[in-house]
Amino acid sequence: MQFSIPPDHPSLAGHFPGRPVVPGVLLLERVLAAIEAEHGATGALRLPQVKFLRPLLPGQVARIELDRPGAARWRFRVLGEDGTALASGEVAAA
Numbered sequence: 001m002q003f004s005i006p007p008d009h010p011s012l013a014g015h016f017p018g019r020p021v022v023p024g025v026l027l028l029e030r031v032l033a034a035i036e037a038e039h040g041a042t043g044a045l046r047l048p049q050v051k052f053l054r055p056l057l058p059g060q061v062a063r064i065e066l067d068r069p070g071a072a073r074w075r076f077r078v079l080g081e082d083g084t085a086l087a088s089g090e091v092a093a094a
Helices: 024-039
Strands: 002-004 045-052 061-070 073-080 085-093
Touching: 024 045, 024 061, 024 073, 024 085
Parallel strands: none
Antiparallel strands: 002 061, 045 085, 061 073, 073 085
16 A cells, blocks of 8 residues: 655644654554555554654655464555655554
């Protein structure tokens, strides 16, 4: 799944003034949407491990890669346009 956060997104005004960076919570929101798009509604989830490695800037394109190692567990990577890892982690059923 490919996505971009527009420069006028409301969360960017305070994150960080003068040099906006897409908040990690928006990346996680897109990861959860990708999981639900592929696997349907998931119910309650937890995030046992998440690492934010590099910032995503407004307007930049990123993509999400999912791996499903178990019935109720997913590994994810958020990659920049050039393939650089921006975030990674695991999502599991609660």
